[in-house]
Amino acid sequence: MTELLELAERVLDRxxxxxxxxxxxxxxxxxxxxxxxxxxxxxxxxxxxxxxxxVIAGGRQGFAYAASLDDDIVTETLAEARDxxxxxxxxxxxxxxxxxxxxxVDLDLYREELLSFxxxxxxxxxxxxxxxxxxxxxxxxxxxxxxxxxxxxxxxxASTAGIRTTNRRxxxxxxxxxxxxxxxxxxxxxxxxxxxxxxxxDLAKAVKDAAEKSTRLLGARKPSSRRLTVVLDxxxxxxxxxxxxxxxxxxxxxxxRSLFGGREGEAVAVPFLTLVDDPTxxxxxxxxxxxxxxxxxxxxxxIEDGVLRGFLHNSYTGRRCGVASNASAVRGGYRSTPxxxxxxxxxxxxxxxxxxxxxxxxxxxxxxxxxxxHSGANPIxxxxxxxxxxxxxxxxxxxxxxxxxxxASTLQRMLLxxxxxxxxxxxxxxxxCGMSVVIGEVQLSGS
Amino acid sequence: MIDEAVVQRVLTAALRTGGDxxxxxxxxxxxxxxxxxxxKIEELTSGRDRGAGIRVVRGDTTGFAHTSDMSEEGLRAxxxxxxxxxxxxxxxxxxxxxxxxxxxxxxxxRVMPEDVAKSRKAELLLKADDAARAAGGAIxxxxxxYADSRRRILVANSDGLLTSxxxxxxxxxxxxxxxxxxxMQTGYEAPGRTVGFELFDDFDPADTAREAARRALEMLxxxxxxxxxxxxxxxxxxxxVLFHEACGHGLEADLVGRDASVFRDKVGTQVAxxxxxxxxxxxxxREWGTYAIDDEGHPxxxxxxxxxxxxxxxxxxxxxxxxAGRSSSGNGRRQSYHHLPMVRMxxxxxxxxxxxxxxxxxxxxxxxxxVQLGGGQVNTATGDFVFGITEAYMIENGEITxxxxxxxxxxxxxxxxxxxxxxxxDFDTWTGTCGKDGQGVPVSSGQPTLRxxxxxxxxxxx
Numbered sequence: 001m002t003e004l005l006e007l008a009e010r011v012l013d014r015x016x017x018x019x020x021x022x023x024x025x026x027x028x029x030x031x032x033x034x035x036x037x038x039x040x041x042x043x044x045x046x047x048x049x050x051x052x053x054x055v056i057a058g059g060r061q062g063f064a065y066a067a068s069l070d071d072d073i074v075t076e077t078l079a080e081a082r083d084x085x086x087x088x089x090x091x092x093x094x095x096x097x098x099x100x101x102x103x104x105v106d107l108d109l110y111r112e113e114l115l116s117f118x119x120x121x122x123x124x125x126x127x128x129x130x131x132x133x134x135x136x137x138x139x140x141x142x143x144x145x146x147x148x149x150x151x152x153x154x155x156x157x158a159s160t161a162g163i164r165t166t167n168r169r170x171x172x173x174x175x176x177x178x179x180x181x182x183x184x185x186x187x188x189x190x191x192x193x194x195x196x197x198x199x200x201x202d203l204a205k206a207v208k209d210a211a212e213k214s215t216r217l218l219g220a221r222k223p224s225s226r227r228l229t230v231v232l233d234x235x236x237x238x239x240x241x242x243x244x245x246x247x248x249x250x251x252x253x254x255x256x257r258s259l260f261g262g263r264e265g266e267a268v269a270v271p272f273l274t275l276v277d278d279p280t281x282x283x284x285x286x287x288x289x290x291x292x293x294x295x296x297x298x299x300x301x302x303i304e305d306g307v308l309r310g311f312l313h314n315s316y317t318g319r320r321c322g323v324a325s326n327a328s329a330v331r332g333g334y335r336s337t338p339x340x341x342x343x344x345x346x347x348x349x350x351x352x353x354x355x356x357x358x359x360x361x362x363x364x365x366x367x368x369x370x371x372x373x374h375s376g377a378n379p380i381x382x383x384x385x386x387x388x389x390x391x392x393x394x395x396x397x398x399x400x401x402x403x404x405x406x407x408a409s410t411l412q413r414m415l416l417x418x419x420x421x422x423x424x425x426x427x428x429x430x431x432x433c434g435m436s437v438v439i440g441e442v443q444l445s446g447s
Numbered sequence: 448m449i450d451e452a453v454v455q456r457v458l459t460a461a462l463r464t465g466g467d468x469x470x471x472x473x474x475x476x477x478x479x480x481x482x483x484x485x486x487k488i489e490e491l492t493s494g495r496d497r498g499a500g501i502r503v504v505r506g507d508t509t510g511f512a513h514t515s516d517m518s519e520e521g522l523r524a525x526x527x528x529x530x531x532x533x534x535x536x537x538x539x540x541x542x543x544x545x546x547x548x549x550x551x552x553x554x555x556x557r558v559m560p561e562d563v564a565k566s567r568k569a570e571l572l573l574k575a576d577d578a579a580r581a582a583g584g585a586i587x588x589x590x591x592x593y594a595d596s597r598r599r600i601l602v603a604n605s606d607g608l609l610t611s612x613x614x615x616x617x618x619x620x621x622x623x624x625x626x627x628x629x630x631m632q633t634g635y636e637a638p639g640r641t642v643g644f645e646l647f648d649d650f651d652p653a654d655t656a657r658e659a660a661r662r663a664l665e666m667l668x669x670x671x672x673x674x675x676x677x678x679x680x681x682x683x684x685x686x687x688v689l690f691h692e693a694c695g696h697g698l699e700a701d702l703v704g705r706d707a708s709v710f711r712d713k714v715g716t717q718v719a720x721x722x723x724x725x726x727x728x729x730x731x732x733r734e735w736g737t738y739a740i741d742d743e744g745h746p747x748x749x750x751x752x753x754x755x756x757x758x759x760x761x762x763x764x765x766x767x768x769x770x771a772g773r774s775s776s777g778n779g780r781r782q783s784y785h786h787l788p789m790v791r792m793x794x795x796x797x798x799x800x801x802x803x804x805x806x807x808x809x810x811x812x813x814x815x816x817x818v819q820l821g822g823g824q825v826n827t828a829t830g831d832f833v834f835g836i837t838e839a840y841m842i843e844n845g846e847i848t849x850x851x852x853x854x855x856x857x858x859x860x861x862x863x864x865x866x867x868x869x870x871x872x873d874f875d876t877w878t879g880t881c882g883k884d885g886q887g888v889p890v891s892s893g894q895p896t897l898r899x900x901x902x903x904x905x906x907x908x909x
Contacts (some may be wrong), residue, residue: 036507036705037507039506039507039508040508040532041507041508041509042508042509042510042511042787043508043509043510043511043532043533044510044511044512044513044532044787045511045512045528045532046511046512046513046514046785047514047515048513048515048785049515061489061490062490062491062492063490063491063492063493064492064493064494064495065492065493065494065495066494066495066496067495067496067497067498067515068495068497068498068515073495076495077493077495080493081493083565084490084491084492084493084565085490085491087481087488087491087565087566087568087569088487088488088489088490088491089486089487089488089489091487091489119532141706142705142706144705144706144707144828145705179706179707179828186709186828186829187828187829188707188826188828188829222903225674225675254485255484255485255588255590256587256588256624256626256631257588257624257631259630259631335494336492337490337492371824371826371831371832371833371855372822372823372824372833372834372835372855372857374821374822374824374835375820375821375822375823375824375833375834375835375855376821376833376835376853376854376855376905378633378853380624380631380632380633381630381631381632381633381666381852381853382630383852383853383854385672385835385853385854385855385905385906385907386833386855386905387824387831387832387833387855387857387905389831403829403831404831404857404858404859404903405857405903405905406674406833406854406855406856406857406903406905407905408672408674408854408855408905408906408907409907410907443674443905443906443907444674445674445675445857445903445904445905445906446675446676446903447675447676447903
């Protein structure tokens with residue numbers, strides 16, 4: 001890591017007077033194993049590295065990146081970023097983040113042992129995953145995919161504003177998708193587990209989920225259209241939080257693309273809803289000591305007891321709004337400039353189990369998975385319509401499975417139609433925590 | 448990009464552990480982009496990605512490694528890693544003799560984006576911003592971005608193939624937010640072609656911006672979409688994504704091979720209405736999914752998938768074709784040298800039929816008319832798919848009436864294909880990015896105006 005920071009600092013040495021320069025250097029190592037039909041289908045290993053350089057000069061910003069840390073290419077990247085800066089529009093709020101004195105929380109996100117974990121054992125684990133899914137239930141006729149993947153990544157940020165940070169993390173996952181059914185009927189369901197090191201992966205849970213989710217949909221029919229109460233499974237609820245997140249980014253608010261714009265201090269949700277983004281939570285997959293501009297991560301309350309409290313700021317949006325950055329800069333690696341957004345969203349959990357929630361609603365729909373989030377949910381207008389699979393709920397318990405249906409509402413209404421939040425908090429890969437969530441007055445479309 | 452003798456030695460090294468096929472895929476990609484938002488050119492970005500992916504196949508197992516180190520040493524290290532992953536005990540020395548193969552370009556690129564001043568790229572965005580804002584006072588925000596890329600690839604393999612391609616793509620994207628009594632609505636337009644800066648001879652940035660603005664303004668008048676089963680008329684070009692999702696993915700030989708497609712064992716059978724003729728055509732000049740060779744070095748082809756409703760073939764890449772004892776259909780693609788290739792679509796088109804598009808609408812008593820779709824998703828194993836509508840209208844008594852708000856439509860591939868009951872004599876295409884297994888590749892889809900007799904519309908109105 002010091003090596004990456006030194007490389008970044010060497011670029012800074014070439015900054016010209018009056019120039020602000022930020023260098024982001026990243027390097028990672030990945031392994032991926034895919035098995036099919038009892039055999040290794042592919043085994044990939046790779047190292048990737050790259051540098052992204054941001055130059056602000058004369059009130060204009062330019063950026064360039066390269067997937068290489070070779071000296072000549074890094075030099076060319078700085079020159080390109082500098083040249084690109086001459087074409088931007090002058091914006092007095094442009095600037096880099098300055099150290100703000102907040103100390104980073106110590107997080108245990110990196111495990112050395114991942115690097116020494118033998119490849120053969122990763123392969124064995126993946127083969128075992130496939131075997132176990134197939135054997136989990138006689139109605140499972142095949143395994144569409146069974147995969148293991150891991151990565152160890154490190155990054156450094158150095159800037160002329162005095163930022164010097166390094167980050168590293170390790171992660172691994174297993175995922176399997178089961179094919180259930182005989183003859184002309186097929187249903188699919190997947191299960192996974194994520195951890196910082198392979199020893200912590202929960203193979204049994206991945207197997208159980210894939211088996212249960214695929215087999216419980218067997219016999220699914222298209223339901224008739226109606227308005228009803230839905231219970232979102234934890235991963236579905238997490239996707240839904242992800243949609244809300246884009247409206248809580250200060251950048252969306254400033255640019256008039258947020259359905260929460262101008263509503264600070266107003267009740268936007270039911271009073272028992274509190275939403276925070278907390279990348280200092282060690283269990284969160286998106287946890288990190290620093291944000292993408294090198295400021296120490298912190299816990300930000302966005303909606304408290306149903307009232308909108310604030311937005312996610314990076315240094316640019318903070319400056320524009322006359323507030324400080326709350327360390328919510330995010331970036332897609334070395335290839336892009338920092339935007340602002342969430343990394344570890346969660347609702348304050350309730351206490352009820354999913355079974356209890358189903359018993360409480362009596363009749364409705366348990367939504368196991370949704371499709372078309374990118375095409376049918378518009379975080380600007382709030383229109384929400386997605387494909388849904390799951391089980392009808394009757395008399396407080398799960399009943400027949402359904403498929404080829406959609407559920408629709410608007411994001412604004414869903415926050416106000418929230419009936420209950422479960423206590424089954426589950427940290428998932430991605431930027432949000434899942435838990436069962438009950439929402440009333442949702443339109444189910446089928447036949 | 449790499450010296451021929453080096454490639455030859457690297458392939459030989461890759462086969463040392465007993466592999467029966469080895470391949471070097473090298474890529475050098477330069478891209479430039481510019482982004483305007485909130486009335487300002489936020490930044491210009493330049494990108495450089497260069498590296499090689501090496502795979503070694505032994506039986507059904509593929510070993511893969513990639514590197515950004517293009518020296519012989521770096522390539523050999525990747526070859527060793529890929530070879531180790533596919534090791535079989537045997538091995539030995541197998542010399543590879545390469546023969547260079549040239550390919551005709553599907554069309555000429557007239558203005559290389561790298562030869563165009565950056566200031567002109569920035570000006571396009573300012574022009575788009577002006578035009579969109581002039582479209583109406585209700586337009587509150589405009590985002591526009593320009594992107595070009597030049598991707599040079601080299602493919603060599605142990606069958607003796609050595610070939611290369613130079614792929615240039617240019618795209619402009621404009622998105623608008625309009626605000627009114629009913630809240631905010633959005634409009635989007637994004638033409639892109641496998642060409643250089645001459646894209647703008649055909650697509651004036653101001654026209655693109657006005658179209659995005661018109662769409663956002665129109666949607667301010669939209670009422671909630673209906674909920675339930677209705678006839679759906681898709682305007683030419685708008686509905687190609689339906690076929691991409693409803694059957695395209697299910698005809699990819701890798702998914703068929705793993706029993707994850709409802710179209711398995713269906714070649715030679717009627718899978719769609721007799722009105723449907725579907726092709727995947729990687730040779731179609733200038734289109735977004737076009738190339739001279741795929742990312743395995745196989746020339747692009749025009750492949751007929753469905754003829755008069757009968758399934759004629761799947762799409763194939765090198766591995767799947769080799770296993771089936773046939774040749775690839777030129778559909779082996781990958782996002783970059785970081786990825787293994789797999790079966791992917793190129794330009795997937797339903798061919799024009801005979802009906803007058805206006806007549807199709809007139810003969811629809813009650814339904815919806817889709818003018819723009821916003822992408823979709825399919826579960827190939829069950830055939831169930833969704834796609835989003837971003838501009839659509841009600842059809843009442845054979846006439847287009849009011850716009851409806853965004854929603855997803857859901858259907859089952861085989862059922863929807865059989866339910867197509869009218870195909871128009873017009874045609875247009877749509878530019879998009881197709882995602883599969885974490886890899887995105889440029890594709891286009893296209894179709895004439897056509898009608899699906901019944902699909903489920905996922906709106907909120909009863």
